[in-house]
Amino acid sequence: MALLQLERVKKIYGKGDIKVEALRGIDLEIGTGEFSTVFGPSGSGKTTLLNLIGALDKPTEGKVYLNGSSTGEMTKNKLAMLRRENIGFIFQDFNLIPVLTAFENVEFALKIASRNGQPSGERTREILEMVGLGDMMHRRPGELSGGQKQRVAIARALVKAPKLILADEPTANLDSETSKGILEIMGRMNKELNTTFIFSTHDPMVMEYARRLLEIRDGKITRDERRE
Amino acid sequence: MYLARIAFRNLFRRRGRNFMIAAILTLAVLIFLLLESFMIGTMNMSFANIIDFETPHIEIGRKDFFEEAAEGRELPIDETFIAGEDMLQEVRESPGFVALTGVLDFNADFIAGRHQFPVRVRAVDMETFGEVFRNQEYMESGEFIEPGGDGVVIGDQLARYFGLEVGDYYTLRFRDKGGSFNTMQGEVRGIVNTPHPDMNLGTVFVSRDKAALALGLEEEKISQVMVRMDSRDRAPTQAERLQEKVGAGDISVRSYRDGAELLVYLETWGLTETYFILALFLMVGAIGIISVVVLSGIERVKEIGMMKAMGLKESDIVRVFALEAGCIGALGGLVGCLLGALGNIWLVVRGIKLEEFFDLAELGAPVADKVYGTWNMGSFFLIFVFVIFLAMLASLLPSYWAARKDPVEAIRER
Amino acid sequence: MDLARMAWRNLKRNKVRTLIAILAITTVVVIVVFSRGLMVGFTESTFRMYIDNFFGHVRITDEEYELREALLPLDYTLDGFDGRGAEEMIGEIEGLDEVKYTLPRIRFGALHSRNDQLVRMIGVGVDIQREKTQGGLPGNVSQGRMPEQENEILVGKGLLNELDAELDDRVTLMFSDSLQSLRGKTFSIVGVKETGVAGLDDSFFYLPIETARDMLWMEDELTEILVFATNPEKLDNFQENLNSFLSDRGGDRFSTLAWNKADPFVEVYYEINQIFDLVYVLFIIMGAAVVIITLTMIIRERTSEIGMMAALGLKGREIMKVFVLEGTFMGVIGSFLGVVIGGLITFYYSREGLYVESFAELSTDLELIVHPVFYLAFNFENLALSFILGSLIVALACVYPAYRAAKMEPVDALNYAEE
Incomplete structure (x- = not known):
């Protein structure tokens, strides 16, 4: 079975009369090692889709299989465990924990994921060096630039070697030069570690980096093309 | 480990507000500690006065004598007894024994001039009285009782009411063993002014041999054996032990606490009041903690969302907030205990002159002069732990509220 | 736009937060209404006993x-x-x-x-x-x-x-x-x-x-x-006049005793009452602390809004007024709720009486001239005073954070970034 499989997934928000159908039946399969982008205008449902894939939310109808198990039937704690072990997140506004240094932010993520307290310092340093922050790892987020913060976020997502990394508009708050750098790092990690990446964007420049392009409009996938 | 680190560093993010709430808790702890120290100090002093001047650590008498006395009736002359040598020997061999003396208490009307006043007469054995009681150290004028003499020693307040001085004449009118009225007459031999206000008005001292004669009792009859011990803590257990050894038949052995029901009530009431005040302060402190957690929850909505996305459970988030609240509690408790200790040094060393505030003595509590605080290490420890516990408890509901927020909405909230 | 209306609407922006601040004031005002009712009820009924039975005025x-x-x-x-x-x-x-x-x-x-x-x-x-x-x-x-x-x-x-x-x-x-x-x-x-x-x-x-x-x-x-x-309020005066009347009429050996000087117990309660007046204020200040921290957070959160208002030409005084009003609204609502809840509680206990066992035993044993069951005083004066005290202290407490908000430079405020 593929790493990720969606079957006739619908997501409806709201209660009573006011209902918004954010996703209207999505079928999708993503395998290990893919580097895909979900592309579409704002309000098209791409964030909702990413949330469902990331086990942050459950579908209203249909099934989401992550690593073979369906998220719909899981308790909150089960979902938390699933995320902890399998998924890394990267957000548009970084969402680093401001009271922890770059190093601690990354190590914290690793500690959450690893059940027994195996030594984590070495691994953390390694990852931070890979994203090019070797000399700034003891700064707090407040002392880092936007691009640096996002690199910490990438390191944080990568450190526990998850099967899947989800990035929601990772470059929206960055200038184009920095954005390029971030995407190059993500691409390199995808190749070197064979980690599956899915990121959403509305920026055509960013789109170019993806090897699979999923376009979403009005809650439906309207285009799915692969390229090299 | 990381949760604790995050909680600890979060404390310093909004220093001002955390300090403000900690200050409320500090105030609660400080006020509680000082009030309690003062309260217990007052009680200790009251008990000390009772022991030194009225009823020492242990008293032995007939059950009915104590019962009638407790009900406020006339002290029964029939309920006196002769203390056997084996009983006294047993008492003397008790651990912590210091001294004993026999007294004979009865009611009488004190008459002088055209006035009379109901008093309790304490007939004492001069050979041993001074080893147990300290009344004779507080003579204002004249001398204490002389064996076989007619003289009485009265309190300075009684003397003032009657306008009496040493050498003036008095009459004591009472009923003897047969129930008929009898009197004792003589001169006022001394006037005493003790720190125990009760003893300065309603108690008159006479010599025991004279009193026994006038009451028509055998010379050795006494109403109570009064025993002085070396420490107050030992008294209740030794009283219990002696009850078993010598309390045969209708003899009852009591510690100073059994006799001072009023003080025990006063103690309970004082503590109730202190705890009530503490509860009110802590209630405000708890609301402060709740508000801090709610405000932090609102501020850190995205952070919480991110932590949940990373796979932290709701209980982990609650733990972070509870730890933070616990730290605020610990800070408040610690500063409160430190300030409390400083304040208490002042209370213990310098004491409070009660009259500067109000005249407790005239309320009937055996307190005069200065009240000194006490050290209750247990209270310091307990209040410190309790404040931390309370802070964490108060944080649970709001932190659960914060942790339950949907991570999806939380992350995207702007 | 009307500043008061703006402050009022701001209250509704984060309801939980506003609620907590109001709740804090409500709690302290309930405490004040209750303890005052208790103290006043206790002292008044005790004083009444002394006056009616022993001393007159x-x-x-x-x-x-x-x-x-x-x-x-x-x-x-x-x-x-x-x-x-x-x-x-x-x-x-x-x-x-x-x-x-x-x-x-x-x-x-x-x-x-x-x-x-x-x-x-x-x-x-x-x-x-x-x-x-x-x-x-x-x-x-x-x-x-x-x-x-x-x-x-x-x-x-x-x-x-x-x-x-x-x-x-x-x-x-x-x-x-x-x-x-x-x-x-x-x-x-x-x-x-x-x-x-x-x-x-x-x-x-x-x-x-x-x-x-x-x-x-x-x-x-x-x-x-x-x-x-x-x-009876002017007791000292009354006693003095009575004294001079008595000595005028040749009654020099007649002595007068005002009821509040007659028994040390009465004096004790007089003084305890005075100490408690300070304690009431202390409690409200503690409640106001919660409003202050809430307001401080609100101001921090709305820094760019403040910059915007300043850029639009709002004067410092007016910005200050918005925030003072916002805090005062919380104080007024909280005090009002506190007076209502506290009023209900005191009303209940003014009818039923509050029985505290250890005290009842004590007052019986001591033969104190006090009632063993506390009847709380339920009166308008207590409620009004607690309400005014609550509203006023909170309003005053809001001045400092609001002043700091007004002092911000528009440019700094607009560029303000969290952390």
């Missing part, structure tokens, strides 16, 4: 009597100015403008012998007519009626038990008359007095003053006159 006695009161002497009586009788003296005192009415009394010690036990008590000769029209005595009669005939007495509930007697029983009492001879007289118990206060119910009985005079061999004399003022 000012009590007149012979100065020697005052010195030896505990002995209940009959040697130092009020026999009028220059010995012309108490009747005339009362008439003159009641003629004074400041005097509302007086209650003349004779107190004496009495005994009853039962099963070889002596029961000691205090007899109070009272002017039945005056007590009925003005005094508080008839209000405390729980069974039977006030004494009318010369051999009738009204007995305290606890004393009745001590005497092992019931209503309509006859009881013989012994007493020393003013010539110091021991005498006896038989009375019938026509009424039972019950105040719930052990110190009063356990030792007093009441009889017509004419009977008391007769049996004690007294003439137109009294042991004391309780004087009630038309304006």
Whole structure:
């Protein structure tokens, strides 16, 4: 079975009369090692889709299989465990924990994921060096630039070697030069570690980096093309 | 480990507000500690006065004598007894024994001039009285009782009411063993002014041999054996032990606490009041903690969302907030205990002159002069732990509220 | 735009936060309303007892009597100015403008012998007519009626038990008359007095003053006159005027005692009340601290909004006003809720009474002149005062954070970034 499989997934928000159908039946399969982008205008449902894939939310109808198990039937704690072990997140506004240094932010993520307290310092340093922050790892987020913060976020997502990394508009708050750098790092990690990446964007420049392009409009996938 | 680190560093993010709430808790702890120290100090002093001047650590008498006395009736002359040598020997061999003396208490009307006043007469054995009681150290004028003499020693307040001085004449009118009225007459031999206000008005001292004669009792009859011990803590257990050894038949052995029901009530009431005040302060402190957690929850909505996305459970988030609240509690408790200790040094060393505030003595509590605080290490420890516990408890509901927020909405909230 | 309306709408932006701040004020105001109700109820009912039963507002006695009161002497009586009788003296005192009415009394010690036990008590000769029209005595009669005939007495509930007697029983009492001879007289118990206060119910009985005079061999004399003022608030003044009146009329040996100086217990409660006034303010300040931290957070959160307002030309004073108003609204709503909830609680306990066991035991044992059940004072003044105190202190507390908001430079405020 593929790493990720969606079957006739619908997501409806709201209660009573006011209902918004954010996703209207999505079928999708993503395998290990893919580097895909979900592309579409704002309000098209791409964030909702990413949330469902990331086990942050459950579908209203249909099934989401992550690593073979369906998220719909899981308790909150089960979902938390699933995320902890399998998924890394990267957000548009970084969402680093401001009271922890770059190093601690990354190590914290690793500690959450690893059940027994195996030594984590070495691994953390390694990852931070890979994203090019070797000399700034003891700064707090407040002392880092936007691009640096996002690199910490990438390191944080990568450190526990998850099967899947989800990035929601990772470059929206960055200038184009920095954005390029971030995407190059993500691409390199995808190749070197064979980690599956899915990121959403509305920026055509960013789109170019993806090897699979999923376009979403009005809650439906309207285009799915692969390229090299 | 990381949760604790995050909680600890979060404390310093909004220093001002955390300090403000900690200050409320500090105030609660400080006020509680000082009030309690003062309260217990007052009680200790009251008990000390009772022991030194009225009823020492242990008293032995007939059950009915104590019962009638407790009900406020006339002290029964029939309920006196002769203390056997084996009983006294047993008492003397008790651990912590210091001294004993026999007294004979009865009611009488004190008459002088055209006035009379109901008093309790304490007939004492001069050979041993001074080893147990300290009344004779507080003579204002004249001398204490002389064996076989007619003289009485009265309190300075009684003397003032009657306008009496040493050498003036008095009459004591009472009923003897047969129930008929009898009197004792003589001169006022001394006037005493003790720190125990009760003893300065309603108690008159006479010599025991004279009193026994006038009451028509055998010379050795006494109403109570009064025993002085070396420490107050030992008294209740030794009283219990002696009850078993010598309390045969209708003899009852009591510690100073059994006799001072009023003080025990006063103690309970004082503590109730202190705890009530503490509860009110802590209630405000708890609301402060709740508000801090709610405000932090609102501020850190995205952070919480991110932590949940990373796979932290709701209980982990609650733990972070509870730890933070616990730290605020610990800070408040610690500063409160430190300030409390400083304040208490002042209370213990310098004491409070009660009259500067109000005249407790005239309320009937055996307190005069200065009240000194006490050290209750247990209270310091307990209040410190309790404040931390309370802070964490108060944080649970709001932190659960914060942790339950949907991570999806939380992350995207702007 | 109207600044007040803006502040009001801002309140609704984060409802949980606003709610918590309001809740904090509500709690402290409830505490203040409750404790004030408790204290005022306790002191007032206690003071009432002292005034009605022992002192009036000012009590007149012979100065020697005052010195030896505990002995209940009959040697130092009020026999009028220059010995012309108490009747005339009362008439003159009641003629004074400041005097509302007086209650003349004779107190004496009495005994009853039962099963070889002596029961000691205090007899109070009272002017039945005056007590009925003005005094508080008839209000405390729980069974039977006030004494009318010369051999009738009204007995305290606890004393009745001590005497092992019931209503309509006859009881013989012994007493020393003013010539110091021991005498006896038989009375019938026509009424039972019950105040719930052990110190009063356990030792007093009441009889017509004419009977008391007769049996004690007294003439137109009294042991004391309780004087009630038309304006009890100005007690010091009243006592002074009474003093100068007495000495003008040649009554130098008559001494006056204001009720609030008569018993150290009353003074203690006076002072405790004053200390508590500070404690109330302290509590509200603690509640206001929560409003301050909330407001500080709000201001931090709206930094760019403040910059915008400043850029639009709003003056510092006006920005300050918005925030002070926002905090004040919280204070006013919180105080209002606190007064409503606290009012309901005090109202309930003003009817039902609050029973605290350890205190009840204490007051019975100490024979304190206080009621063992606390009846809280429920009055408008308490509620209004608590409301004003709550609103005012919170409003004042908001000034500092609002001032800091107003002081921000527009440019800095606009560029302000979190962390």
